[in-house]
Amino acid sequence: MWMNYIDLSEYRNAWVFRHQDMPVSAEDLAQIKPLSESSAYQLWRQRISKEADLPTEWESGDWAANENAWQHKEIWQKAWDSSSPDLPELITEHIDWADNVTVFFCYESSKIIETSWAVFKRNWKNFLFFDDGPILIARKKKQAVQFFQNGAFAVGEMP
Template sequence: MSHTYIPLDTYRRKWIFNHKDLPVSDEDKTCILPLTDKSAMLVWNQWISNKSSRAEQFTKGDWAAKADAWTQTDHWQSAWDSEDNSLPEMLAEFIQWPEDTPVFFCYEKYQVIETRWDVFVRNWKCFLFFDDGPILISPKQKQAVMFEQNGQYKLGVRG
């Protein structure tokens, strides 16, 4: 399925990738691809939920709502606040994807960004300026991560 994208320059949340304290390289910016509403909806419906439009609405039948979908929980906020830009340790251990693995960072049904795993790893703090339950997935992999506003994240496997 081919997706359509919004140029990063016109993306309404582009400021998160232009923050002076967390600079994103020009090279990485070319790999941060916000999806149009229609493409975002297709990704969300296929990989996240065809019933709920955001994390707090997940219901019975959504894989992310199943108790056994999520196996570990850890804190991302302290790593985010630190000077160190590396991923939280448990997350880095849980996901060992090839650098060029395509990933979707899904904020909600109409807000999805496609990028590569290595680009996400380098710039993960920028993606988390919005932390209302986004889910990181890769269509090619089963692992998933959900980031929560309380500063925690959950590691699991897509059903």
């Protein structure tokens, strides 16, 4: 699938990566690539949902709405609030991707950010300023993580 991007400076929510309390390095900023709306929509339709545009709208036919897709749930909020930059342990145990694996942080059908697993791990707290159900997936991988506003997350696998 061919991806088109918008410049991070044009991305409406880019402020999350320039937050004064959680600055992202210039090197990492260069690797945070918001997909154009059409590319985001195409990826969402292929990998997330054919019908719903938001995580709150998933229907029974969507893999992410299937409780069996999610093996474990835990809280991410405590790790986010801590001074440690580390992802919650359950996520790093579930995900065994190499640092250079391309990942997609999917907020909704028109808002998806592409980066590498290494960049996401270093800056995951910035990505979670918006936490209303986004899903983390990777190119050619089945593992997935979904984050919820109540501070919880679920790890699982796509079909």
